[in-house]
Structures are given as structure tokens and as C-alpha cells.
Amino acid sequence: MPVARPHASLAALLVSFAGLALGASPAKVTREATPAEPPAAGQAAQQVRDRATAGGSVAWELVESLTTDIGARPVGSPAMERARDWALARLKALGFANVHAEPFTKEHAWVRGAESAAVVAPVARPLAILGLGGSVPTPADGIDAEVVVFSTLEALVAAPSGSLAGRIAVVNQPMTRMQDGDGYGVAVRARATGPSLAAARGAVAFLTRSITTGNARTPHTGALLYADGLPKIPAGALGVADADFLSRLVARGLVPRIHLVLESAEIANAPAWNVVGEIPGRDPQAGVVVIGGHLDSWDPGEGAIDDGAGVAITVAAARLIGELPVKPRRTIRVVAFGSEETGGSGAAYAEAHAGEVAKIVIAGESDLGAGRILRLMLPKVPAEDPLARELAVVLAPLRIFVSADPAKDAGSDVEGLKAAGVPVFEYTQDATQYFDIHHSADDTLDKINRAELEQNVAAWAALLYLVGDSTTSLR
Amino acid sequence: MPVARPHASLAALLVSFAGLALGASPAKVTREATPAEPPAAGQAAQQVRDRATAGGSVAWELVESLTTDIGARPVGSPAMERARDWALARLKALGFANVHAEPFTKEHAWVRGAESAAVVAPVARPLAILGLGGSVPTPADGIDAEVVVFSTLEALVAAPSGSLAGRIAVVNQPMTRMQDGDGYGVAVRARATGPSLAAARGAVAFLTRSITTGNARTPHTGALLYADGLPKIPAGALGVADADFLSRLVARGLVPRIHLVLESAEIANAPAWNVVGEIPGRDPQAGVVVIGGHLDSWDPGEGAIDDGAGVAITVAAARLIGELPVKPRRTIRVVAFGSEETGGSGAAYAEAHAGEVAKIVIAGESDLGAGRILRLMLPKVPAEDPLARELAVVLAPLRIFVSADPAKDAGSDVEGLKAAGVPVFEYTQDATQYFDIHHSADDTLDKINRAELEQNVAAWAALLYLVGDSTTSLR
Numbered sequence: 001m002p003v004a005r006p007h008a009s010l011a012a013l014l015v016s017f018a019g020l021a022l023g024a025s026p027a028k029v030t031r032e033a034t035p036a037e038p039p040a041a042g043q044a045a046q047q048v049r050d051r052a053t054a055g056g057s058v059a060w061e062l063v064e065s066l067t068t069d070i071g072a073r074p075v076g077s078p079a080m081e082r083a084r085d086w087a088l089a090r091l092k093a094l095g096f097a098n099v100h101a102e103p104f105t106k107e108h109a110w111v112r113g114a115e116s117a118a119v120v121a122p123v124a125r126p127l128a129i130l131g132l133g134g135s136v137p138t139p140a141d142g143i144d145a146e147v148v149v150f151s152t153l154e155a156l157v158a159a160p161s162g163s164l165a166g167r168i169a170v171v172n173q174p175m176t177r178m179q180d181g182d183g184y185g186v187a188v189r190a191r192a193t194g195p196s197l198a199a200a201r202g203a204v205a206f207l208t209r210s211i212t213t214g215n216a217r218t219p220h221t222g223a224l225l226y227a228d229g230l231p232k233i234p235a236g237a238l239g240v241a242d243a244d245f246l247s248r249l250v251a252r253g254l255v256p257r258i259h260l261v262l263e264s265a266e267i268a269n270a271p272a273w274n275v276v277g278e279i280p281g282r283d284p285q286a287g288v289v290v291i292g293g294h295l296d297s298w299d300p301g302e303g304a305i306d307d308g309a310g311v312a313i314t315v316a317a318a319r320l321i322g323e324l325p326v327k328p329r330r331t332i333r334v335v336a337f338g339s340e341e342t343g344g345s346g347a348a349y350a351e352a353h354a355g356e357v358a359k360i361v362i363a364g365e366s367d368l369g370a371g372r373i374l375r376l377m378l379p380k381v382p383a384e385d386p387l388a389r390e391l392a393v394v395l396a397p398l399r400i401f402v403s404a405d406p407a408k409d410a411g412s413d414v415e416g417l418k419a420a421g422v423p424v425f426e427y428t429q430d431a432t433q434y435f436d437i438h439h440s441a442d443d444t445l446d447k448i449n450r451a452e453l454e455q456n457v458a459a460w461a462a463l464l465y466l467v468g469d470s471t472t473s474l475r
Numbered sequence: 476m477p478v479a480r481p482h483a484s485l486a487a488l489l490v491s492f493a494g495l496a497l498g499a500s501p502a503k504v505t506r507e508a509t510p511a512e513p514p515a516a517g518q519a520a521q522q523v524r525d526r527a528t529a530g531g532s533v534a535w536e537l538v539e540s541l542t543t544d545i546g547a548r549p550v551g552s553p554a555m556e557r558a559r560d561w562a563l564a565r566l567k568a569l570g571f572a573n574v575h576a577e578p579f580t581k582e583h584a585w586v587r588g589a590e591s592a593a594v595v596a597p598v599a600r601p602l603a604i605l606g607l608g609g610s611v612p613t614p615a616d617g618i619d620a621e622v623v624v625f626s627t628l629e630a631l632v633a634a635p636s637g638s639l640a641g642r643i644a645v646v647n648q649p650m651t652r653m654q655d656g657d658g659y660g661v662a663v664r665a666r667a668t669g670p671s672l673a674a675a676r677g678a679v680a681f682l683t684r685s686i687t688t689g690n691a692r693t694p695h696t697g698a699l700l701y702a703d704g705l706p707k708i709p710a711g712a713l714g715v716a717d718a719d720f721l722s723r724l725v726a727r728g729l730v731p732r733i734h735l736v737l738e739s740a741e742i743a744n745a746p747a748w749n750v751v752g753e754i755p756g757r758d759p760q761a762g763v764v765v766i767g768g769h770l771d772s773w774d775p776g777e778g779a780i781d782d783g784a785g786v787a788i789t790v791a792a793a794r795l796i797g798e799l800p801v802k803p804r805r806t807i808r809v810v811a812f813g814s815e816e817t818g819g820s821g822a823a824y825a826e827a828h829a830g831e832v833a834k835i836v837i838a839g840e841s842d843l844g845a846g847r848i849l850r851l852m853l854p855k856v857p858a859e860d861p862l863a864r865e866l867a868v869v870l871a872p873l874r875i876f877v878s879a880d881p882a883k884d885a886g887s888d889v890e891g892l893k894a895a896g897v898p899v900f901e902y903t904q905d906a907t908q909y910f911d912i913h914h915s916a917d918d919t920l921d922k923i924n925r926a927e928l929e930q931n932v933a934a935w936a937a938l939l940y941l942v943g944d945s946t947t948s949l950r
Contacts, residue, residue: 152871154865155868174871176849176874176875178655178849178850185879186878374651374653375657375658389629389632390629392629393629393633396626396648399649401661403657404661
């Protein structure tokens with residue numbers, strides 16, 4: 001850990017000697033430790049890597065088709081059913097084995113209705129609005145109330161009980177742009193927990209500045225979480241400029257009044273599916289590598305970066321492995337998860353495969369767009385392990401390094417597997433622009449840079465071969 | 476932790492409700508829990524923050540003077556002695572109390588001598604070279620040998636024993652640019668451990684591509700670490716273009732021959748100093764907050780971003796606190812550490828203050844340049860603690876968020892205190908450009924953006940007031 005940090009002291013660096021085989025010849029050690037290993041594993045990994053960077057994968061074609069032929073595909077919608085059929089047909093056409101859909105039930109699916117918002121006093125001005133996923137509807141004729149604006153969620157938390165009675169609470173807290181997207185986890189609390197925090201203080205509705213690093217007028221949706229035992233109030237996201245406009249009115253000592261309409265409906269017990277395909281390994285006893293992206297998306301865009309890209313990257317990477325004459329020892333299983341945005345598909349997968357956990361050697365999800373991969377985080381792997389070394393060598397030309405820190409998490413759809421004891425890996429992507437776009441009408445195909453998409457496929461394919469062919473236990 | 480990650484699942488977000496005081500009024504809780512607290516702590520924090528962002532701190536003046544009036548100041552040099560006197564005089568002039576130097580001995584200080592490198596066959600071409608700190612010298616007439624180029628450190632590790640006999644080993648592994656500088660920890664292993672790894676395989680000298688994210692011809696130095704029991708071989712850093720040139724020759728099937736001169740000398744038992752000043756708190760029993768930067772620097776530049784900036788930021792932030800009519804409860808102690816680059820000042824400080832550890836409530840170091848601060852990482856602080864909330868509110872206008880992850884480390888000069896049980900905090904800076912410059916002749920004043928420097932001072936000053944005035948135990 002210390003060696004992976006920029007401030008590492010010299011003393012901490014000394015530790016790294018331990019893993020670096022000062023005197024021995026690790027090449028020889030590798031050969032002895034894994035006699036059944038074909039010496040060509042590293043070469044096969046380089047081959048799929050180079051084929052992907054040369055444009056030889058189907059990733060672009062897949063995400064182009066998914067965004068064009070299907071488009072937005074929220075769980076419970078007819079589009080999601082079409083997306084299931086699309087995934088089944090594509091996996092079969094690409095030569096995957098054991099292609100099937102695993103059905104599960106989504107207890108509460110949510111459908112957006114008519115939405116509008118406007119300042120009605122002391123001036124009249126329309127506001128860019130988008131309901132949060134899961135929001136209860138306003139009455140059909142809307143809510144009319146004064147707003148109270150907080151510059152942070154913490155300021156809302158500090159508001160006394162009852163102080164928001166009859167008001168609409170607005171949180172206008174900007175999100176910090178970070179390359180790895182780490183600003184999101186803290187910023188998203190305004191969206192997820194703000195509605196119930198406002199309700200606990202008497203508010204009749206809740207609005208948040210869009211959880212975004214961008215400044216497009218287009219608002220960003222996403223799931224909210226109502227706390228038990230509190231009134232459920234309607235909740236939406238404002239455009240960045242609209243939230244700032246409200247703050248500027250308040251700074252003038254004015255009390256803006258808003259008219260808010262957020263219609264929506266709930267579908268009880270909606271059908272949902274995880275779609276699965278496999279590239280069988282050479283050795284049926286060697287276990288399974290589970291990877292994937294999620295097929296569902298929010299409704300306003302095309303589900304391009306979230307997460308058409310992840311489905312395309314992982315399917316295309318596995319397909320490159322499938323095209324090789326010699327497959328890796330382990331089976332590569334790709335899952336197109338069917339309900340990530342509002343939760344459920346990861347838990348459904350883990351539950352359906354509870355009896356198989358010992359067979360799953362590692363899992364990972366691609367769910368942070370198509371930006372360039374910078375770093376690989378493995379499960380805790382001994383530093384002297386040949387797998388970590390081979391990965392470092394094959395990934396270096398892609399400008400990806402292998403972190404000395406272990407992976408923390410690897411996408412919410414594999415959290416269930418992780419909780420059951422399956423090791424996970426994480427590819428850290430450049431997410432500098434990701435949160436400008438995600439969950440909004442701007443999540444469209446034009447935002448994907450094809451060369452970056454292909455760098456992702458190259459990294460996934462190389463990793464799949466090496467991890468798939470390894471005899472290292474990652475547990 | 477899950478809530479601070481971009482992939483956080485909804486289930487993980489639910490956890491955050493626990494800390495968000497759904498029903499209660501935390502403002503009231505705060506007041507009750509800390510009856511002695513002046514209600515103005517948050518206001519004082521805002522005041523110093525706004526004074527800094529308005530240009531009212533001495534940070535720029537300090538770093539301008541340190542780079543102009545002193546310049547590069549390696550430990551053991553006459554310049555470092557002048558830097559000590561500069562720091563003592565400045566701290567006194569700025570009204571700090573208890574200003575003094577704490578001497579310690581640097582067993583091995585290192586002085587660069589004449590250096591040159593050139594390809595002599597099959598073509599003649601000069602190479603940009605800079606010896607690594609601590610390198611043993613070549614003979615005065617240099618070393619003449621064939622090179623073997625490795626594209627990664629892992630490839631060097633895989634080379635069999637004896638395979639480099641009589642050769643110069645070159646590692647040409649690029650460093651991945653990351654906003655938080657995380658590429659450094661892995662890349663720097665080539666510089667730190669490469670010399671002994673090469674020696675273990677028979678090499679007579681070692682060269683690394685500069686550990687940098689940039690592509691300037693100027694090489695980057697830094698400390699190496701010889702492993703016990705192996706021959707110490709001379710080691711240097713090449714310009715990026717020079718390392719690539721060698722790789723291109725090798726790709727043509729050629730075997731480049733290099734003439735290398737790296738002269739240097741060692742100073743045994745050099746004197747060194749940590750320079751200290753304090754802003755006394757209102758309550759002498761309330762403990763001490765220890766912060767600082769490091770005064771020493773590498774020899775080729777001016778020590779501007781590494782770490783004149785850190786000294787300037789922390790001294791200027793403490794000075795803003797000192798100018799307030801009402802001081803925080805706790806004493807603010809600033810330390811200008813005297814030997815960070817080759818190690819020693821943090822350990823010396825921790826040793827000298829071993830009896831005082833219980834009094835030190837928290838420690839932190841500014842040592843990643845003057846780039847904008849993005850994130851605060853506290854020691855493990857309960858989410859419902861008012862301190863974390865107040866920090867979030869006062870830092871939000873600076874676009875800094877408070878992470879839900881605890882700090883991992885906080886600069887190598889406070890590692891000794893941390894090991895002794897002192898909690899540490901970390902301000903994550905935008906280090907996107909930092910490693911283009913650090914440890915090279917390009918580390919000069921013009922690289923510091925004044926507005927970003929002042930954002931740093933604002934963040935440090937606000938934190939110093941709130942942490943300094945808090946009654947929260949951070950242990």
C-alpha cells in the first residue's frame with residue numbers, strides 16, 4: 001500500500017524489495033510452479049490485446065447497435081425486453097456457448113410521467129427538471145410552495161425539525177470533478193438521501209442540483225432511497241444553471257416560489273433478466289471467470305456510456321478469446337446484468353449462483369463508461385506471483401499499471417458475488433468526463449471515443465486470457 | 476467506504492443514512508456536546524478561508540523568496556543552512572512563538588559531481604542524464620558497456636541471474652498520469668529498486684527512464700535504495716526521449732554501447748534541522764496540531780513545487796490563524812522538515828517528540844505541490860461528528876469534499892508520528908502535472924499557479940481553525 005501512494009517514504013519503498021526476487025530468476029520459478037501452463041499464455045494475451053487496439057473487436061458495432069436499435073432501456077420497459085432478445089441473439093451470433101436469460105422479478109419498477117417546474121414568484125421562469133428514479137408523484141396539478149436553498153447537504157442536515165414545513169427543500173451542492181470519479185460517492189448522497197432528510201424536517205418536496213461535474217442545462221436523474229417511517233415526498237433534479245439561479249434569488253433576500261409537477265407510476269413485480277453467454281475453457285474443472293456490464297439504463301438518453309459501453313467491452317473482449325485456437329483453462333462467462341440502475345440484478349445473480357460460488361475464481365464489471373483504463377487493481381495477490389508480473393508486462397504498452405493496492409469494489413452487480421467470497425478485480429478508468437453525462441439525455445453514442453473503447457477491450461481481453469489461464473488461486 | 480466509490484450500490488448508500496441524523500437536529504446536538512465552544516468557530520474558519528482566497532496570505536511571498544533568495548537546498552549543503560536561517564527569520568517576523576531549529580544528524584548526505592552519458596556505438600549521440608540520489612560514483616573516466624533495455628521493471632526481474640554481466644541495464648517503463656499521482660508508487664520502483672535488481676543479475680550500471688509523466692528532455696532525479704549484500708552500481712535517470720531512442724536502436728537489432736560518467740561524493744554525519752514555530756492556542760491543555768512541509772529539495776531546480784509550496788502553504792495558513800483576535804483552543808505547530816528527499820526528518824521529529832505523542836491531536840503535511848485541493852480525508856471520524864459536517868460546509872465553496880474514506884497516509888515526514896499513534900489527515904491535490912516537473916531542473920517558481928496556491932492556503936487555514944478549536948478526539 002505505501003508504495004502505491006505518491007507520498008511513499010523511502011522506508012516504505014524498501015518493503016517492495018521483498019516481492020522483487022532480488023537474486024532468483026522468476027522466469028524459471030514460473031515454469032516450475034505451473035508445469036501444465038502453455039508457455040504461450042503471455043503471447044496469446046498480447047495477441048488479443050493487439051487485435052483489439054488494431055480495431056479487430058466487435059465493441060463499437062455492439063454499442064452502436066444497442067444505442068441505435070434499442071436505445072434507452074429502463075428495467076420494466078418494453079425496450080428492456082427487446083434488449084434481452086438483442087443480447088441473446090448477439091451472443092449466439094458471436095459464437096458464445098450456453099447462451100440464456102436468467103429471469104428474476106423486480107418488485108418495484110418505475111415509469112416517468114409528465115414533468116415540469118417553474119419559478120412562479122417573485123419572477124416567472126421555467127426550470128429544467130427531471131424526476132429522480134423512484135420518486136412518488138406530485139398531485140396531477142402539482143405542488144406550489146416556497147423553496148429553501150441549502151448550499152450543502154450538511155446544511156440541510158443542520159436545519160431544525162419542522163423548519164421546512166410546507167416548503168420545497170433545494171440542495172445546491174456542486175460535485176468535485178476527479179479523474180477516478182471519487183467525487184460521486186459523497187455528492188450522490190444529496191440525491192439518494194436528501195428526499196427523506198428533507199421530509200424529516202417537514203418539506204413537501206425535494207430538489208437537488210444535478211449530481212454532475214458538468215454544466216449542461218440537461219438534468220441528471222438517478223435513484224433515490226426513501227427511509228422507512230418517514231413521508232415519501234416527490235423529488236427531482238434541477239439543471240445546474242437552474243439551481244444556481246435559485247441560489248442567486250435567495251442571495252437577494254427573495255423567497256422563490258415554485259410550481260412543480262412530477263408524475264410517475266410504479267409497475268409491481270416487473271419481469272427482468274440477466275443474459276449470459278460463455279467461452280468454455282480447456283479444463284471444465286478449472287473454474288469460471290465472471291465479467292459483464294449492465295444492459296438496463298436510465299430513460300432519458302441512449303444508455304451509451306452507462307452502460308452500453310460496459311456490455312460491449314466485456315462481450316467483445318470475451319469474443320476475442322473465443323476466436324483463439326487455444327482457449328484458456330478457465331471458462332469466461334459474460335453476464336449482461338438486467339437491473340443495475342435501481343438495483344437487483346447483482347443480488348439476483350448471486351442468489352441464483354449461490355451453489356456455484358466456489359467455482360467462480362474472480363469477477364469484475366465494466367461500469368464507468370468507455371474512458372481509458374489507467375490502473376488494474378487485483379484481489380490481494382502476492383507480489384511475487386507470476387500472474388501480477390505477466391499482467392504488468394502485457395498491460396504496460398496500454399499505459400496501464402498494476403496497483404500495489406488491492407481492489408476495493410468492482411461494480412455493484414458483482415457486489416453480491418463479492419459478499420459471498422468471490423475475489424474481484426477493478427480496472428480504474430479515466431472518469432474525468434463521465435459524470436458530465438451519465439443519467440442524462442446526453443448519454444448518447446457520440447460521447448464514446450472509439451480508440452479509448454478499444455483500449456478497454458484490449459485490457460479486458462489480455463486480462464481474461466492471463467487470469468483465465470492462470471493456476472493462481474485469487475482467494 | 477462504499478459510498479465514496481463511484482460504483483456504490485444503492486444498498487451501500489443506505490448505510491449513509493445512519494450518519495445523517497434523519498430526525499434530530501444536529502445543530503442542537505453540537506451546541507450541547509461542546510458547551511465551551513465559541514459559536515463563532517465556523518465563522519472564523521470562513522474568515523481565514525476568504526482572506527486567503529482574496530490574496531491576503533503570505534504564501535506567494537514566501538515561496539517566491541525561498542526559490543529566489545535560497546534556491547535548491549539539498550540536505551548537507553550550505554544552501555540548506557541558509558534555508559534554516561531563512562525559516563527561523565521568517566517565522567519570527569510573522570509572529571510565531573517558540574521559533575527554533577531542532578538539529579539532527581544525517582548519516583549519509585550526497586553531493587552530485589560531473590555527469591555525462593553518450594551512445595558511442597553503433598552511432599554517436601549524447602544522452603540527457605542525471606545521477607540518482609545516493610548513487611555510488613563511476614570511475615572518473617567512466618564506464619563503457621553495452622546496454623540491455625527492458626520495457627518494464629518486471630521484464631528486468633524476469634532476466635536470469637548473470638544475464639546482465641558486464642552490461643548496463645536500462646528500464647524504459649512509462650509512468651501512468653493520474654490526477655492523484657497514484658502512478659508514481661509503482662513507477663518509482665524502477666528508480667528505487669532497479670539498481671540492486673540489475674546488480675543481482677550482473678549489471679555494472681543502471682539507467683532508468685525518468686520517473687515522470689512528462690516528456691521534457693530534462694531528466695528527473697530521486698533517491699535510490701541499495702539492497703544489502705549486493706554490489707552497489709552507479710545509477711542515473713535518462714531523459715524520456717533518450718530512453719526511447721535506446722529502445723528504438725534495440726528494436727533495429729542493434730546493441731548500443733554507452734559511455735557513462737556519474738561522479739558524486741558522500742558527506743558523513745551532515746548536520747540537519749527541523750525548523751519549528753507555533754501559534755499558541757487558547758487552552759494550553761488542549762493539545763497540538765502538527766503540520767508542515769519540507770524545506771530541503773533536490774539539487775537541479777529551485778525546490779518550488781517540491782516542496783517550497785508546502786512550506787509556504789502551511790506557514791501562511793497558520794499565520795492567518797495567528798492574525799485572528801480569538802485563537803482556536805489547540806496550538807498550531809508548523810514544522811519545516813529538513814530532510815524529506817533522502818529521508819530522516821520525519822523519523823528525527825518523531826523520535827525527538829516521542830514523549831509528547833499524546834498531546835499531538837492530529838498531523839498532516841503538504842508535499843504534493845501547489846495544485847488545487849480536491850478532497851479531504853480525515854482520520855476515522857464518526858459520520859455524525861459535527862466536525863466532519865462543519866468541514867464539509869466550510870470547504871464546499873472551495874470545491875473540496877470530505878471523503879467517507881479515512882486518510883491512508885499524509886506525507887512521509889509525518890509517518891513517524893503516525894506510527895507512534897498520532898492520527899493524520901490528507902488533502903488530496905490535483906497532481907496531474909506534478910510529476911512532469913518534480914525532482915528536475917524544471918521545478919521552478921513559474922510552475923506555481925497563484926490562485927491554486929491560495930486555494931490551498933484557504934483550505935489549510937479553515938481546517939486548522941475547525942480542527943484546532945474542536946473538542947472531538949480524532950484518535
